[in-house]
Ligand SMILES: NC(=O)c1ccc[n+]([C@@H]2O[C@H](COP(=O)([O-])OP(=O)(O)OC[C@H]3O[C@@H](n4cnc5c(N)ncnc54)[C@H](O)[C@@H]3O)[C@@H](O)[C@H]2O)c1
């Protein structure tokens with residue numbers, strides 16, 4: 001069924017259910033009124049007349065209830081059809097993932113592409129497979145926490161609260177660390193939230209630092225050479241740089257012979273196993289570059305500001321010695337910047353994923369009209385629910401770190417980078433009522449170019465690697481399990497507020513003068 005067809009079907013169902021609920025409301029009012037009138041007037045009128053009226057009213061009620069039931073049956077059939085389609089899709093995705101060998105929340109193998117457990121597993125496995133070790137039963141806590149006298153007291157006064165189980169890790173990627181949830185007497189409280197300030201303490205001395213630099217900048221080149229010298233001479237740190245930087249250093253002096261690099265780009269995938277710390281010298285683009293190099297876990301990143309804006313670069317390069325000295329000693333406050341993992345699924349490929357590995361983004365994935373002059377038409381789903389159809393220039397699916405980048409320019413909110421969420425921001429929507437959304441971090445989003453689309457769409461990842469999406473192609477994205485830990489200059493909130501004040505001049509306004517009218 002095309003989106004338009006399903007939409008008009010949906011509208012018909014909504015109208016039907018609105019009619020049904022309106023009917024039910026008027027029914028309950030009418031029948032009540034009829035009964036009251038009957039009771040009052042039967043004293044005055046002949047009882048037989050009123051019995052006739054009353055039975056007529058009951059017939060109307062029965063007829064209307066039948067219509068409500070018919071409406072429900074048709075809505076249920078529609079829902080069953082959607083569920084069937086979803087199940088088909090899910091099975092297809094699972095098969096693909098088993099082939100690919102990703103990992104999932106059910107354990108050993110295969111992270112589901114859409115990052116979800118099956119509906120059956122949610123219903124049947126309960127905690128056993130998905131949530132076994134992580135689920136807690138409220139009644140277990142109640143039993144543990146109660147003394148005998150407590151329980152006697154409770155049972156004598158009132159019935160115990162219904163027992164329940166909370167479990168996690170089933171939806172989304174299934175690999176997130178979740179809040180510690182306490183069930184003290186069945187009341188749910190969270191103790192440690194993922195958005196709390198995180199501190200990193202070294203357990204052994206950091207020894208290898210990767211320095212990444214913005215190209216074509218003399219200032220950066222000079223600073224890089226100075227920093228390498230200082231780290232080697234003063235801190236006995238081994239340095240790794242990109243091949244380009246190694247040749248730049250060697251042009252300056254043969255002293256830099258000790259600096260390591262790689263010859264084959266394939267070696268980059270093993271970098272995270274050797275490197276203790278990454279230092280970036282540039283702007284936000286260099287932090288994005290650093291994040292892009294790590295397709296899995298990322299070592300802590302220390303971003304020095306040598307650009308114009310620097311939302312993610314809180315360290316001023318002039319004081320690099322003090323900063324690095326304190327960071328190498330630790331502890332460091334870090335911001336865990338979540339990333340999104342994106343899969344492009346080609347319609348033509350049917351059962352094949354286009355990419356072996358997901359594309360990870362620190363800022364956002366953008367699906368836009370590219371060079372096409374046609375309106376972009378994108379169908380968007382959140383897990384199993386239809387979200388909307390984007391008609392405009394495109395859509396930005398952004399992390400909270402990316403909320404101050406393109407998403408902000410398109411009218412999205414600025415969100416603290418430690419808030420776990422995914423921003424859904426339209427680009428120039430051709431609709432007055434399309435406001436940006438913020439969705440929870442555990443959802444899987446699917447953006448599909450409809451078969452009847454007039455043009456292609458283009459996906460770009462942190463502003464790079466453009467990929468064309470033809471009609472029937474889709475982009476699926478969910479939160480990646482590997483965040484980018486960036487060192488804070490103070491702490492993540494202070495750094496964030498400083499960056500929006502200094503970078504964007506957020507809410508900068510001259511203070512109102514004292515003179516002028518006053519409250520009497
Ligand atoms: N209209 C727009 O605002 C627009 C358009 C295209 C791309 N971008 C952004 O540019 C990013 C790529 O950055 P680049 O440096 O490689 O390209 P670039 O050199 O074109 O720089 C883009 C600008 O975005 C800023 N920026 C990047 N990440 C940011 C963040 N998280 N918060 C605040 N500002 C940020 C950079 O400081 C820079 O000023 C994309 O991820 C996208 O968010 C923005």
Ligand SMILES: Nc1ncnc2c1ncn2[C@@H]1O[C@H](COP(=O)(O)OP(=O)(O)OP(=O)(O)O)[C@@H](O)[C@H]1O
Pocket residue numbers: 212213214215242282283284285286287288289306307308309310
């Ligand atoms: N090591 C690198 N190798 C190749 N390209 C890089 C590297 N580091 C950064 N870049 C690219 O250089 C561009 C500019 O980088 P960056 O944003 O850091 O500097 P800037 O534009 O001067 O800073 P700002 O964004 O604050 O104005 C970006 O597109 C980024 O992808």
